[in-house]
Amino acid sequence: MKLLKGLLITVIVLGAIGAVGYYFVNKYIEDRAVEYVEQDLDDNNIAMARDYVDNSPSLKAYISEGADANLEELPFQTREEATRAVMKKLSLQEMQAIQAKAADGMSEAEAMELAETFEDKLTDEEMLALKAIIYKELYE
Numbered sequence: 001m002k003l004l005k006g007l008l009i010t011v012i013v014l015g016a017i018g019a020v021g022y023y024f025v026n027k028y029i030e031d032r033a034v035e036y037v038e039q040d041l042d043d044n045n046i047a048m049a050r051d052y053v054d055n056s057p058s059l060k061a062y063i064s065e066g067a068d069a070n071l072e073e074l075p076f077q078t079r080e081e082a083t084r085a086v087m088k089k090l091s092l093q094e095m096q097a098i099q100a101k102a103a104d105g106m107s108e109a110e111a112m113e114l115a116e117t118f119e120d121k122l123t124d125e126e127m128l129a130l131k132a133i134i135y136k137e138l139y140e
Helices: 002-040 043-054 057-064 079-089 092-104 108-121 124-139
Strands: none
Touching: 002 079, 043 057, 043 124, 057 108, 057 124, 079 108, 079 124, 092 108, 108 124
């Protein structure tokens, strides 16, 4: 009986350690991704993104849907919160594929295809918040 009790306590302690470790590892990865996004989006990159959107009528119209949205009524209000929300909804492989496409440059059709990927993963409110944040970052 003592052996069973000791084994049960050991399993519970190891399970708790594993759960806490899992939480902190995920939190660390999210923090690193947010830092990466912050560093990557300097003024020059934002200007390039604005030019890209301005030269793509369908993409500009798509993002402009968030122009009049009230961020305070939406699920997230900042770039950091949006990054965390997207990271929770997309797999690591999907994020790597998106990053690779973005690094190689995307056509307007590929950008709209990417938007469809986000629409499949995010709720309508989350998509509106994402559009509003993107619009705010590019034009305000």
